[in-house]
Amino acid sequence: MAAALPAHAAASAPVAADAACSTTIEGRPGKKFSLDDIDVPASCERFTVHLLHTGKKPREQAGHNWVLVAGAQLEGVIRDGLRAGAGADYLPPRDSRIIAATPMLGGGERASVSFPVARLQAGVPYTFFCSFPSHAMHMRGTLSLRPQP
Numbered sequence: 001m002a003a004a005l006p007a008h009a010a011a012s013a014p015v016a017a018d019a020a021c022s023t024t025i026e027g028r029p030g031k032k033f034s035l036d037d038i039d040v041p042a043s044c045e046r047f048t049v050h051l052l053h054t055g056k057k058p059r060e061q062a063g064h065n066w067v068l069v070a071g072a073q074l075e076g077v078i079r080d081g082l083r084a085g086a087g088a089d090y091l092p093p094r095d096s097r098i099i100a101a102t103p104m105l106g107g108g109e110r111a112s113v114s115f116p117v118a119r120l121q122a123g124v125p126y127t128f129f130c131s132f133p134s135h136a137m138h139m140r141g142t143l144s145l146r147p148q149p
């Protein structure tokens, strides 16, 4: 077990420890994510999300991905993603509203995505979701920038 840093050392560190700049989330059977909320420390340069599909079904039947947008863009991105279809992982290609997205995974697969924290604004509610058809209704959560004290 690593020794805790003295408080003054933690406070003066320019960049937060790696562990604080990433998270792991499971896409589970029954259209569920294992997390409802993700906080991104403002001290991170980049933030990484590791997605694990813990189900058994292939991606064509029940795929899961992790997609991040500003909350206000959610419905538009879902609508345009359904139009883009399976070949595009149900996401509009090269769309600037999408801040980050993993590939669509099948059961047992994993993927990671990272994005620059500078893309996030304090006070703006962001939404993460799965773009597989009918999944976003249940597979969604909030992500926010956590300002430094």
Ligand SMILES: [Cu+2]
Binding pocket: 027, 031, 062, 063, 064, 065, 130, 131, 132, 135, 139
């Ligand atoms: Cu899904």
